[in-house]
Amino acid sequence: MSDENTGIFQEDWPEDHRSGVVAVIGRPNVGKSTLINAILGQKIAIATPKPQTTRRTQVGIYTVPQAQMMLFDTPGLHKARNRMGEFMMNEAQFALKDADVNLWILDTSEPPTTADTYIAQTLKDMAPGTPLVLALNKIDQHKGEDYSAYTDLIEHESVYRVSALKNDGVEALVNHLIELLPEGPRYYPVDQVSDVTMRFVAAEVIREKVMMNTEQEIPHAVAVEIFDYKDNEDRTNIHAIIYVERDSQKGIVIGKGGAMIKQIGTQARHEIMEMIERPVHLDLRVKVLKNWRSNESFMRRVGYRFPKKEDN
Ligand SMILES: Nc1nc2c(ncn2[C@@H]2O[C@H](COP(=O)(O)OP(=O)(O)OP(=O)(O)O)[C@@H](O)[C@H]2O)c(=O)[nH]1
Ligand SMILES: [Mg+2]
Structure with a gap:
């Protein structure tokens, strides 16, 4: 209570x-x-x-x-x-x-x-x-x-x-x-294990699969935005956009004939499905946004928000 x-x-x-x-x-x-x-x-x-x-x-x-x-x-x-x-x-x-x-x-x-x-x-x-x-x-x-x-x-x-x-x-x-730890009350319900939403976890799982399947600069140049996340009656539909910084990186993430993005999608979908214990439809798209790691308004959009000065 x-x-x-x-x-x-x-x-x-x-x-x-x-x-x-x-x-x-x-x-x-x-x-x-x-x-x-x-x-x-x-x-x-x-x-x-x-x-x-x-x-x-x-x-x-x-x-x-x-x-x-x-x-x-x-x-x-x-x-x-x-x-x-x-x-x-x-x-x-x-x-x-x-x-x-x-x-x-x-x-x-x-x-x-x-x-x-x-x-x-x-x-x-x-x-x-x-x-x-x-x-x-x-x-x-x-x-x-x-x-x-x-x-x-x-x-x-x-x-x-x-x-x-x-x-x-x-x-x-x-x-x-x-x-x-100091003496103090219980702040969260006993069954809560994290402060983040499933939407965020889904984005992270997709980013993890890109990181695991790519090398060198790409793991660091990837950001994932969940464009749409809907729990329908029979399954959860997730549309996500994978951002990279260069056209060449986009080519690698998509892979020959789409093989790489397919593999990333399959791995991410299975893991999300296991986590939420229901069927998942995962739709992935890859986009290029040059130098997004210096673009603060984009960073905010994908959840990397600097705290306000007074909180810091
Ligand atoms: N052999 C061994 N590997 C470990 C151990 N703990 C973690 N690792 C591996 O070390 C790597 C990094 O683990 P993470 O948990 O991502 O490390 P992190 O400190 O959170 O890294 P950042 O988020 O990049 O700061 C992974 O491949 C893990 O499997 C351990 O006790 N033994
Ligand atoms: Mg870590």
């Missing part, structure tokens, strides 16, 4: 119930989205082997009887090279500034990089008083037993070794994160 004045869901949670925000941050491609999907036990965020997959902060909501944790899945911190990159950095910094706990994911399949040094500095500058937990991820690919190169990067509250992909060590990490 929702209390109309507060929006807080009044249920029978214990007196010492905890709730709060955990900002999940780190370089691109270290496994932030994979870890959040592992914690929630279902896929809410797309994850690919290509860096800069996540573009917009998305909230994963983890609810147990004694706590509710809002996990902010942020875009990987990197040097911005266009307006889109600036948007992504803004999203990540915004999240880590206001979190109750910061969770820094490090990729132990390779040594720390200068980007990690930069993140350490960002955390010191922007969130000096916030408890910091390190998650050393991809331990399934780490060579040796020495993790000091990662743990020496910054002072931290605690450190956990995990494999998000194999769901190894994740439970202990989650239990500790809950201990660090």
Whole structure:
């Protein structure tokens, strides 16, 4: 039952119930989205082997009887090279500034990089008083037993070794994160796992399939707009437009005789169908919009909206 004045869901949670925000941050491609999907036990965020997959902060909501944790899945911190990159950095910094706990994911399949040094500095500058937990991820690919190169990067509250992909060590990490949350109410209904709509998830799944099937510059040059999303009686009809930045990219996404776009469509349709558990008709079109990553009004249209100055 929702209390109309507060929006807080009044249920029978214990007196010492905890709730709060955990900002999940780190370089691109270290496994932030994979870890959040592992914690929630279902896929809410797309994850690919290509860096800069996540573009917009998305909230994963983890609810147990004694706590509710809002996990902010942020875009990987990197040097911005266009307006889109600036948007992504803004999203990540915004999240880590206001979190109750910061969770820094490090990729132990390779040594720390200068980007990690930069993140350490960002955390010191922007969130000096916030408890910091390190998650050393991809331990399934780490060579040796020495993790000091990662743990020496910054002072931290605690450190956990995990494999998000194999769901190894994740439970202990989650239990500790809950201990660090302040006492507070349950903000979302127990069955809500994310803050985004199915329309957004559908666009993300399509973008993921384009990213998985293409190489080099294309994964970063793709944006997906859901033109129409209708739940009819017998099936859901989705019309989406895939935007790229150049004619040559459009040719690759369509493929020989339309083979590539067909493959992307089939993969996306199956996954969306599994998620919503009903038949899906998916219609994809590919368009070119030169330099859209510097075009703020287009970015807003596809959901990459800079916060207003006063919210920042
Ligand atoms: N071997 C191994 N691979 C992992 C692990 N966790 C994630 N990966 C892989 O790492 C790649 C990147 O994962 P993502 O979850 O997309 O990474 P991210 O940090 O969200 O990346 P951005 O959104 O680009 O910032 C994917 O191919 C994952 O399958 C792990 O524990 N072990
Ligand atoms: Mg991600």
